[in-house]
Amino acid sequence: MKSMDLAQIYARNDKNRVYLRTDKNGTEIWADYTCPRCGGAGGADAWTYTGWTCYSCGGTGRRDKPQLIKYYTPEYRAKLDDRARKRAEKKRLERVEELKANLTEHMKEKGFNESGKIYVAVGNTYDIKDQLREAGAKWKPRFRSWVFAEKPEEFDTVELSFDEICEINEMAGRIEYKDIDFISLIASKLPAPEVVSEYVGEKGKRLEFKATLEDWRSWEVPSYSGWGTDTKVLYKFRDDSGNILIWCTTGYGVDSKIKKGDKIILRGTVKNHSEYKGEKQTELQRCTVKVA
Ligand SMILES: [Zn+2]
Structure with missing residues (x-):
């Protein structure tokens, strides 16, 4: 035998365990006669009121039919553990395959x-x-x-x-x-609540909005001065209540750092109320726009 673990050493000193044989892997097979009820003690203090003695073995601490116990060498134990690990790994891979297949x-x-x-x-x-x-x-x-x-x-x-x-x-x-x-x-994934744009303020009123820059476009027009062209820019904002605000100006009135979708603070004077593609929009003039 190559090596022996503690359980095997104890087994040799336990009167209720009997050595039977050793197989080719070095596994010792023992017969264990220990009474399973009292654990070999023959009785227990916990049973004092009903009589200390174990009724299963009558106080001998032994049972008639032994239980077979195997003591593996550490080397063989490691081999068995390794096999078990490989089996578990194979099963896991099979389960994954099965999940994918079905x-x-x-x-x-x-x-x-x-x-x-x-x-x-x-x-x-x-x-x-x-x-x-x-x-x-x-x-x-x-x-x-x-x-x-x-x-x-x-x-x-x-x-x-x-x-x-x-x-x-x-x-x-x-x-x-x-x-x-x-x-x-x-x-x-819920559909966004339908937003209806309404007119805001009265003509000539100066207002401030928390809004979002929704879109803008620019085009060239003949210059007022008669030389070259001017850039016209149309900005479309939407305030926090969903109302459309339009600002048409010459030159870029909004800092290029502000992108579509950005939250802004918009100040402007109501110039007109109009409708475009069935939506009410409030046209503003003399606007200032800063990052919210
Ligand atoms: Zn017993």
Whole structure:
């Protein structure tokens, strides 16, 4: 025998254990006669009131039919552990392969349809929860809402795809939900509320707005002086209430550092109210624009 671990050394001194044989791997096989109830003590203080002696072995601490115990050499133990690790790794890879091969089935188990989509009910779902349930929706706490596998016609929903919210965890060998904020994801897919532009202020009034630079364009016109051309620039802003503000000026009135989509503070005097492509817009003049 190459080496012996502590359990084997103790086993040699335990009167309830009997050595049987050693196999070709150096594994010692022992017969253990220890009573499983009293652990070989023959009794226990905890049983004092019912009589200290163990009723399973009658106080001998031994049982008739021994349990076979194997003591491995550290070398063989390491070999077994290594084999077990390789088996587990092979199983993991097989599981991942299986998940990929039968992904549609696994997606369906998680409530997705054949195309890997689910539909999450949005809006006030509490008031219509009974209708949602009757229509086949399932409550999913993860989304704090009701979920359909197929897009229902009678309810407002947001579509989520398997790839967006799930992934195969290859290390664990299973399909998992991604570690993302599902509520925000759903919210980001809601259609933006419809914005209606209204006229702002009265002609001649000087006003200040919190606004966004939405668009601008420029073109050349013959110069007023008669020499060369002037640059005309049309800026389109939208204030925080969704109203369109227009400023047409000669030369670039807005610093080029300010880009489309930037939040700005806009001051200007109302010049006119007009309509363009069915939308009401307030034309401004003598504007100043600075970064908000
Ligand atoms: Zn016993």
